[in-house]
Amino acid sequence: MEYEYKDNKITFDKELSVLDKAVIKFVKILDELGIEYVIISGYVAILFGRSRATEDVDFFIEPLNMHKFVELCSRIEKEYWFLNSSDINELFSMLSDNLSIRAAEKGNVMPNYEVKFALRQHEVESLHQKIEVIVNGNTLFISCLEGQIAYKFKLGSEKDIEDALHLYEIFGKNLDKSRLLSGAKNLKVYEEMIENGIEF
Amino acid sequence: MESNSENSNQRKWFVKYWANYMKSVPNKEWSRQQNIIIDSQLKSATKDKDMYMKIKNMMRKFGE
Numbered sequence: 376m377e378y379e380y381k382d383n384k385i386t387f388d389k390e391l392s393v394l395d396k397a398v399i400k401f402v403k404i405l406d407e408l409g410i411e412y413v414i415i416s417g418y419v420a421i422l423f424g425r426s427r428a429t430e431d432v433d434f435f436i437e438p439l440n441m442h443k444f445v446e447l448c449s450r451i452e453k454e455y456w457f458l459n460s461s462d463i464n465e466l467f468s469m470l471s472d473n474l475s476i477r478a479a480e481k482g483n484v485m486p487n488y489e490v491k492f493a494l495r496q497h498e499v500e501s502l503h504q505k506i507e508v509i510v511n512g513n514t515l516f517i518s519c520l521e522g523q524i525a526y527k528f529k530l531g532s533e534k535d536i537e538d539a540l541h542l543y544e545i546f547g548k549n550l551d552k553s554r555l556l557s558g559a560k561n562l563k564v565y566e567e568m569i570e571n572g573i574e575f
Numbered sequence: 576m577e578s579n580s581e582n583s584n585q586r587k588w589f590v591k592y593w594a595n596y597m598k599s600v601p602n603k604e605w606s607r608q609q610n611i612i613i614d615s616q617l618k619s620a621t622k623d624k625d626m627y628m629k630i631k632n633m634m635r636k637f638g639e
């Protein structure tokens with residue numbers, strides 16, 4: 376894969392998929408409103424070429440107050456609908472309880488954007504350790520790759536481990552091995568990662 | 576019959592094969608092939624919101 380990885384920024388071009396275009400469009404809303412976000416999980420691997428599809432794209436966003444959340448909902452509801460509930464108070468309550476809410480373009484359910492407030496320590500860290508990705512001139516923020524790889528091992532399904540291996544294969548030489556090791560130890564997945572050929 | 580472990584190893588082998596393939600061709604080529612999978616899934620996706628959430632909740636209940 377042709378890319379440049381420098382100063383916490385990955386720049387590359389590719390043929391954008393329908394999913395990529397949809398994510399770029401959704402992220403523009405968060406950017407317009409100045410809401411800090413990070414994309415995590417499966418879409419990160421897919422963005423960098425993993426040969427699988429997904430139905431949802433996971434986001435952590437900074438916790439919002441009700442006023443800002445209403446502003447976000449008003450903007451989202453111009454083109455999207457919420458899948459969990461149409462009641463703003465209920466949606467806000469779900470987010471405050473560390474649950475996720477899902478939005479998709481009106482009339483569709485896929486792809487959908489699964490959004491959570493970054494409340495727990497690892498979620499806040501993901502937000503703070505984000506990486507900037509410039510794909511075909513569009514900016515996206517994703518979680519740090521080393522943390523992503525370790526977390527995928529923690530999740531432990533076949534699909535998750537394959538996502539982790541894909542990121543490791545693509546970015547191997549650019550990964551910070553000490554950060555990878557730290558993630559492995561914190562999440563107690565060191566043995567599993569070694570067994571799968573991850574080198575620290 | 577193929578064992579789960581053999582199947583899992585084959586899948587991991589393919590992940591590495593595909594990543595190496597991606598390194599050997601221009602981005603435009605691997606992404607064109609990847610998009611066939613992604614775009615076809617979205618094209619055939621359900622549009623039934625209630626059914627989708629029912630399935631998601633069931634999957635969550637049984638640990639996906």
